[in-house]
Amino acid sequence: MLKTPLLALGALAAALSFTTIASAQSSAPSITVNGAKPDAAQYEPAPDDSNPPISDKDIYCPPAIEPILPGDYYACEARAAYGHDNGPKMIDMLQESAYWANKDAQYSLGLAFFNGDIPEVPQNRPLGLAWLALSAERKKSEYQLAYAEARSKSTPEEVRQALVLWRQMRTKYGDSVAAPRAIRRFNHAIEPIDEAAKDGGIVYIHGYAPSPQSAFAVANKLHEQASNDFDDIHGQVVVGKPEWLQAQPATTNGPQASGSSQQP
Secondary structure: OOOOHHHHHOOOOOOOHHHHOOOOOOOOOOEEEOOOOOOHHHOOOOOEOOEOOOOHHHOOOOHHHOOOOHHHHHHHHHHHHHHOOOHHHHHHHHHHHHHOOOHHHHHHHHHHHHHOOOOOOOOOHHHHHHHHHHHHOOOOHHHHHHHHHHHHOOOHHHHHHHHHHHHHHHHHHOHHHHHHHHHHHHHHHHHHHHHHHHOOOEEEEEOOEOOOEEHHHHHHHHHHHHHHHHOOOOOOOOOOOOHHHHOOOOOOOOOOOOOOOOOO
């Protein structure tokens, strides 16, 4: 049986600490590199063993992350919208996340449309099957099993319609297009943080942490998240920590186009 979107959304942006940082308003700049320390008292501490995670209704997704890892930022916004029972906004945010190569978002869209169990979001089984096919190109067993099960439950006409949609959607959301787009965005945004880390500076990303942090620590964390997001892209060598950051030889291979042929 296909998982419900509720279970699928539970995994969205779960690895990012900013998904459970309490919301706060401030006039502080979004990202400050080697800047003055802002007032940390206005921020709530990130949850730990003594401070349990807050509910989806209280999730705060700092906009300062959007220029760096937009796929994760919009997935976080989708999860927050789901917590507020706002199905249409959830779908909009999932589509934004999917544009930035987030396969969890594409998987969740597939389940939402195929199952038709999100309030105010009409069921569309061919569209759901097309989204599931797109998610399955990442070769993750959960995605592929969900796609196979959905296809087995689809009529020949639904499969035909899904194939037409998939051919259109892959030119915008397929890994061969969306992944290089997301990787270029990350590489551009991380550059000043990497430079600050190289010089032993500090970085403040509004909402990401309660106070300025070592640029080295921030760069490490963001590179690790990018690796989690992109390292399983079929046929691509993607982002990696600079040699000076990881104390290991850096790869010399650049991104390559994906050759996936998954289709409805």
